[in-house]
Amino acid sequence: RWSSTCGNRRRSRTRLCAASSCGGSISCSGSGSESESDATPPCCPINAVWSRWNSWGSWSATCGSRTRGRSRTCGGSFCSGTPTCFGSGSDSESDSNPPCCPVNAVWSSWSSWSSWSTSCGNRTQTQSRTCSGASCGGSKFCSGLSSNTRSDSNPPCCPVNAVWSNWGTWDSWSATCGRRTQTRSRICSGSYCDGISTCSGAKSLLRSDSSPPCCPVNAVWSDWNQWGSWTASCGSRIQTQLRTCSGASCGGSTNCSGSRSSTRSDVNPPCCPVDATWSAWSLWSRWSSTCGNRRRSRTRLCAASSCGGSISCSGSGSESESDATPPCCPVSAVWSSWTTWGSWSATCGSRTRGRS
Numbered sequence: 488r489w490s491s492t493c494g495n496r497r498r499s500r501t502r503l504c505a506a507s508s509c510g511g512s513i514s515c516s517g518s519g520s521e522s523e524s525d526a527t528p529p530c531c532p533i534n535a536v537w538s539r540w541n542s543w544g545s546w547s548a549t550c551g552s553r554t555r556g557r558s559r560t561c562g563g564s565f566c567s568g569t570p571t572c573f574g575s576g577s578d579s580e581s582d583s584n585p586p587c588c589p590v591n592a593v594w595s596s597w598s599s600w601s602s603w604s605t606s607c608g609n610r611t612q613t614q615s616r617t618c619s620g621a622s623c624g625g626s627k628f629c630s631g632l633s634s635n636t637r638s639d640s641n642p643p644c645c646p647v648n649a650v651w652s653n654w655g656t657w658d659s660w661s662a663t664c665g666r667r668t669q670t671r672s673r674i675c676s677g678s679y680c681d682g683i684s685t686c687s688g689a690k691s692l693l694r695s696d697s698s699p700p701c702c703p704v705n706a707v708w709s710d711w712n713q714w715g716s717w718t719a720s721c722g723s724r725i726q727t728q729l730r731t732c733s734g735a736s737c738g739g740s741t742n743c744s745g746s747r748s749s750t751r752s753d754v755n756p757p758c759c760p761v762d763a764t765w766s767a768w769s770l771w772s773r774w775s776s777t778c779g780n781r782r783r784s785r786t787r788l789c790a791a792s793s794c795g796g797s798i799s800c801s802g803s804g805s806e807s808e809s810d811a812t813p814p815c816c817p818v819s820a821v822w823s824s825w826t827t828w829g830s831w832s833a834t835c836g837s838r839t840r841g842r843s
Contacts, residue, residue, distance in 0.1 A: 493566075494531030497522050533565035537572045543580075550588035550623075554579050587623035594618055594629045600637075608645035611636050649678035651686050657694075665702035668695050703739035706732045711749065722759030725750045762797035763789050765804075778816035782809050 489496040499522035504515035538560040546553045556579040561572035595617040603610045613636050618629035652674040660667045670693050675686035709731040717724045727750050732743035766788040774781045784807035789800035825842050832838045 489525060489528070491531070493529040496525045496528050498525070499523075530566040532568040533563060534569035535561050535564035535572050537561055537574065537576075540578065546582060546585075548585075548588075550586040553582050553585050555582075589625040590620060590622045591625040592618045592621035592627050592629050594631065597635065603639060603642075605645075607643040610639050610642050612639075644680040646682040647677065647679035648683040649675050649686050651675055651688065654692070660696060660699075662699075662702075664700040666695070667699050668693055670694075701737040704734065704736040705739040706735040706741050706743050708732055708743050708745065714751070717753060717756075719756075719759075721757040722761070724753050724756050726753075758794035760794045760796045761792055763792040763800050765800050765802065766790055768806075774810060774813075778814040780809070781813055782807050784808075 489498045499520055501520040504519060507513050540557050540559045543555050543557045546555045556577055558577045561570075561576060564570040597614045597616050600612040600614050603612055613634055615634045618627070618633065621627040654673050655671050657669045657671045660669050670691050672691040675684075675690065678684040711728045711730045714726040714728045717726055727748055729748050732741070732747065735741040768787045769785050771783045771785045774783050784805060786805045789804060792798045828842045829840050831840045
């Protein structure tokens with residue numbers, strides 16, 4: 488049979504070399520087979536087939552996840568062969584190890600606002616974000632701030648406790664010299680919003696002068712000495728005692744106020760014989776009149792004798808005198824008697840008359 492049903496085909500045939508006999512040649516001349524091609528073979532149907540794949544195309548990107556494609560052509564059908572090819576005319580592949588694409592860092596979302604920086608008064612909150620994600624040589628920097636701050640527009644009032652003011656200046660010394668002190672004070676104020684209104688510590692300070700000026704000390708009297716002897720043995724008599732003015736220092740006065748000596752009378756002296764004596768004249772009495780001839784008088788007493796003395800006094804116990812230059816006595820003017828009536832102002836009718 489032909490080697491195929493169509494197209495280039497061959498067929499062959501064979502022959503046998505029959506065995507010799509009676510000593511004949513045991514081989515046959517020539518070939519025991521031959522073949523031939525079909526000079527006009529039937530046409531063989533040839534189905535369309537794919538061409539070779541074209542070269543791969545360019546990658547879809549220069550880096551990162553990327554693909555590339557290639558294609559082939561379906562053709563060559565002949566002699567009623569199938570004109571289509573099984574499969575796809577295009578192919579693609581992903582890069583299993585693509586070049587890394589530079590990715591710049593980007594900001595994360597803002598964080599939640601933090602707690603307030605204080606519980607009251609001027610206070611702030613912050614929020615932050617992170618710049619990250621840079622890879623493959625991309626920029627690690629992000630444009631903008633990494634944190635944001637806001638102030639409380641209506642914060643709670645902060646209690647403020649009262650505080651001491653600065654110390655005031657020292658007051659004047661309590662004395663100009665000697666042991667002396669001076670003070671200074673300060674004020675507790677400024678409490679606010681229910682803060683404590685009192686301050687811890689002293690409101691005032693007291694200090695002593697460690698080297699005060701010397702105080703002048705005036706001289707003073709010593710104690711009185713003993714009383715001296717009586718000035719007489721009887722009657723009115725006195726005793727005297729003395730004291731000393733001393734002790735002045737630091738420019739103080741060397742004088743003492745008062746007397747250096749003191750006297751006292753004997754309230755119950757021994758009786759001395761005393762004759763009766765006139766007392767001093769009394770004051771003159773009033774003039775006997777306010778003007779003109781007038782007199783006045785005065786008196787004295789004869790004091791009683793004592794202790795056996797004479798009991799009478801020599802002379803008078805009264806005296807009087809005239810005023811040598813008495814004041815003139817005023818004499819007031821007086822009316823004389825009326826004169827007799829004058830003549831009538833008319834002889835008849837309504838008329839008057841006068842006198843003086």
